Amino acid sequence: MSRMANLRPTSPSSHRLTRRHLLTAGLAGGLALAAPGLAHAAPIDPDRIRAAGDPNFHPVKFRLPAPTGRKALGTTAIHLRDRSRPDPSMPSGQRELMISLWYPASMFGSAPIAKYMPARTAVAVDDAWTGEYGLALPTGSFDFAATETHSRVDAPMQPLRHPVVLFSPGYQYNRFVNTAQVEDLASRGYVVVTIDHSHETPVEFPGGRFLPGATESEPPGPDQIRTAVETRTADARFVLDQLERLAAGQNIDADGKDLPDGLADGLDLRKIGMFGFSLGGYTTANAMLQDKRISAGIDLDGTLQDDRIKGPLGDVAEQGLDRPFLLFGSGETQRTDPAKEYYDKSWAGFWAAQRGGKLNLTLTNSKQKAFTDYQFIFSQLFHDIYGEDPIITSVTKALVGGAKPARSVLAQREYLAAFFDLTLRRRPSLLLRGDSPKFPEVRFAR
Secondary structure, eight states, rough: OTTTOOOOOHHHHHHHHHHHHHHHHHHTTTTGGTHHHTTTOOOOOOTOOOOTTTTTOOBBBBOOOOOOOOOEEEEEEEEEEEEEETTEEEEEEEEEEEEEEEEEEETTOOOOESSSOOHHHHHHHHHHSSSTOOOOOTOOOTTTTTOOEEEETTTTOOOEEEEEEEEEOOOTOTTTTTTHHHHHHHHHTOOOEEEOOOBBBBBEGGGOOOOOOOOOOSOOOHHHHHHHHHHHHHHHHHHHHHHHHTTTTTOOOOOOOOOTTGGGGGEEEEEEEEEEEHHHHHHHHHHHHHOOTEEEEEESSOBSSSSTTTTTTTTTHHOOSSOOOEEOOTTTOSSSSSSSSSBBBHHHHEEEEOOOEEEEEEEEEEEEEEGGHHHHHHHHHHHHTTOOOOOOOHHHHHHHBOOOHHHHHHHHHHHHHHHHHHHOOOOOOGGGSOOOTTTTTTOOOO
């Protein structure tokens, strides 16, 4: 039952005030630090999204920012099975993954618009944000299953060869919550491959099989992080192997699903990049250390050590890389001054050891979650629920920082594209030469 169930507002104003007090209390109690995936996944229940006793409640569908590139978009989900890695918890006894490919499309026909998340995944993520460890909101507030992307399901790929970029999400985050970044890269002519790391995040497999994510309420320890990074790195390398099979004309889907026309011919595997958010950033750097096929990488506010305070440093932070890498940090990560707040020793170590091209950008006035779609999702959600209540500013600032969502999204898109354009396509950009008046919220760390 929703935590709102027993509230009996006597008037619209008192109803709104009660909601306001709940959310304020939630933030004061530290609920703003909740991470997706902490709550147990609940079975689908048609009545679960009805907040009893709250006649004004409705689930919120979100509006994703339109991609800025010129390409029409397609997407397809692919089920992979790694026969080289045992996993007794899977029906096959082998490691299984779900990935999505986002790509420039040539035509749509009757292809439907892709939804933001599969239904059961959407329920599990909503439960994480509205459950015991989440925000003080009614269950069902986040309507990810009805939210639409800008991509068409299984549309044919544009008949050109495109650079390939892998994406790894944060710990317990799924492959969908950076869709605004992913779709924008695809609209500019990239094939972006997003990866769900099974057993960390809820994953929905074909045929209705659902795998819950990790359920621990405490942050993972250093040993867990090291294991997760190595597992994720193996996932990324396996995905690259499968993309090579796909480009050679093989059907890589574990269930033999028909893949979109043109997919095999549209991959330019001579030009591979990777980026990741939080632990996905650590994964990106580690994957590059182990696999020379990845030519360039971006870390979105992810420490490169097993514990942000205690260490130890990851191998990549000690050894650096011989290929280009971008550190893109929030206002809560810096590597230049050990005496100041938010110093990350692993970023400093990596910067000193890095032999390839290197850049370090800061998205000022932001927190880590600003590098995900939650940057604009929270703003839309709270405005929908609370209208123009001044509390929204405090709430969103506590969650993602004070950067304006539209500006933050645009800045991230432009710098990600500029970096991959330079490193994979050899297209220089003035944005990468120093602080730009176009984006005063982005600063270069020297």
